């Protein structure tokens with residue numbers, strides 16, 4: 332059923348940033364949740380609100396969930412999966428807000444018309460503002476010393492053959508007295524990183540997250556293919572053509588571990604027929620990575636539930652945790668002082684128009700009252716240089732910090 336919030340003398344058309352802010356304010360006013368996202372190289376911004384705040388799930392059966400938006404933390408044993416249902420939905424076309432001061436009219440769809448009515452009357456009300464959580468003591472900047480120390484410990488553990496690869500992470504909290512314009516921050520990020528998955532998620536449970544990730548976890552076309560990628564190795568983009576990028580032995584090895592991890596998952600389910608494309612150098616903002624794509628024709632292998640099965644096996648991949656998974660995870664839990672929360676978890680739309688698109692939540696940040704917390708990690712192998720790994724996490728934090736601060 333289509334409903335439309337029409338322009339009247341009392342409802343002004345809003346700019347795209349105002350629409351996003353209004354959606355957040357409205358969902359917050361009813362204890363709801365919302366997600367705003369844009370798929371890589373796509374001009375459509377999707378807006379979705381779950382007015383009940385989303386379902387918290389302790390187990391994940393992708394195939395049993397209805398259409399919506401899924402968000403998972405890094406440590407699925409500690410926190411819940413969140414599933415947002417589409418109580419209210421809309422899309423915005425990128426070209427329509429090329430000039431961010433342009434006001435636009437957008438159509439809102441809801442199964443229950445009452446939801447559109449409630450949103451309509453909310454928009455007419457006095458201005459409210461987006462609510463931010465106060466910064467808690469467990470979200471604080473990781474010092475360079477602590478990070479370097481963890482990298483050194485990781486290298487020692489690799490030398491002692493406890494694991495081959497681990498991905499230590501950090502938090503960088505930047506304080507700012509300026510009240511953030513979250514809607515504008517989202518649009519600036521979407522404009523700056525057209526080939527990223529750019530998402531904004533808000534829920535009473537998770538708080539407010541913004542991200543521009545280059546990493547697909549699962550692309551699933553229900554009657555077609557399954558895709559995942561091995562992404563790792565990081566360097567700053569230079570003037571040189573991408574095709575001439577040189578990678579060190581350390582970076583090649585680091586990315587090969589992720590590829591091997593994916594192939595091991597395929598082996599566990601005895602899947603032998605997959606296409607392997609790469610490794611190739613790809614651009615992610617001002618950074619370059621190595622990427623291998625794995626593609627499976629689900630009909631050819633007669634495996635319609637492949638995405639649901641692989642999702643349980645893949646997360647957390649060796650791109651954000653390490654290899655072997657259990658030993659690396661134990662190291663991360665023992666050495667990292669912070670909770671990763673939804674950083675290096677995964678998120679994205681599920682079962683929407685016959686497709687599921689989940690991404691690893693990287694290059695992301697969380698908004699608090701008076702502060703923004705940026706999260707980043709870097710893959711460590713035996714040959715890691717702790718100073719360089721620290722620099723890499725700084726560059727990764729800059730992906731969003733350079734746009735929104």
Ligand SMILES: C=C(O[C@@H]1C=C(C(=O)O)C=C[C@H]1O)C(=O)O
Pocket residue numbers: 498546562563564565620650651693694706707708709710711727
């Ligand atoms: C962990 C992050 O990124 C991951 C780690 C990479 C690396 O170690 O080189 C590269 C891409 C991502 O798979 C991050 O962005 O925080």
